[in-house]
């Protein structure tokens with residue numbers, strides 16, 4: 699269950715994810731922290747800065763009006779599609795899926811939506827489950843896209859398990875296509891996940907796009923900065939360039955969503971190297 703569904707942090711995950719799935723559909727799609735398949739699109743302050751504003755303005759932005767994410771939102775006007783639904787919408791029967799979530803409600807929502815697909819829902823720790831899947835599945839790593847967006851990136855679920863960041867780095871080093879989402883609330887941590895994964899998986903081709911914004915756009919009672927980003931490993935130049943364009947387009951879209959007096963006053967996008 700993702701209580702933050704449809705906020706700007708979700709947009710800077712689902713917007714590039716949907717485009718990657720369209721540009722370079724994987725044969726296998728795995729998620730460590732899948733959440734529910736979709737959510738009733740109820741209003742909230744964070745969604746007002748996020749998906750509700752996106753629905754109002756993206757159709758007028760040349761770089762966003764044909765995005766796969768906008769199409770998916772428009773297809774289900776009363777529902778917010780979580781990452782599992784975006785993946786199933788894009789890949790359908792052409793892929794196999796592993797969705798993990800520790801929360802029984804999320805697992806039930808996933809089970810109810812995977813009927814007819816080659817899909818496995820794991821109700822339990824997704825880091826160990828995906829590490830096991832990588833050990834036992836006979837697949838080419840480059841045929842698998844792994845999405846990981848943990849709330850607790852340094853959690854070690856059992857003394858023997860990897861943390862989500864360690865799993866991400868080991869999958870990246872083994873040649874898997876990785877999509878890792880991270881967040882932070884201190885500007886000095888901008889791009890932190892890229893640095894961590896790069897130090898654990900030296901030499902792997904990484905791409906990182908980061909958005910920094912007013913914290914109150916996500917948490918209405920906070921001030922100052924909040925940010926999030928995505929780290930891609932083993933992505934094609936076309937995927938990287940599409941994500942870069944989408945990051946700039948999101949920054950343009952956000953130029954009129956201003957919180958004067960806050961530092962930062964608006965969302966900005968930055969490529970992290």
Ligand SMILES: C[S@@+](CC[C@H](N)C(=O)[O-])C[C@H]1O[C@@H](n2cnc3c(N)ncnc32)[C@H](O)[C@@H]1O
Nearest residue numbers: 699700731732733780781799800801822823824
């Ligand atoms: C950010 S939400 C997932 C959002 C979803 N991937 C999306 O983009 O729509 C994080 C999810 O992680 C789940 N979770 C927390 N700890 C977990 C763990 N150790 N293993 C698997 N899932 C976990 C929570 O129940 C929650 O549903």
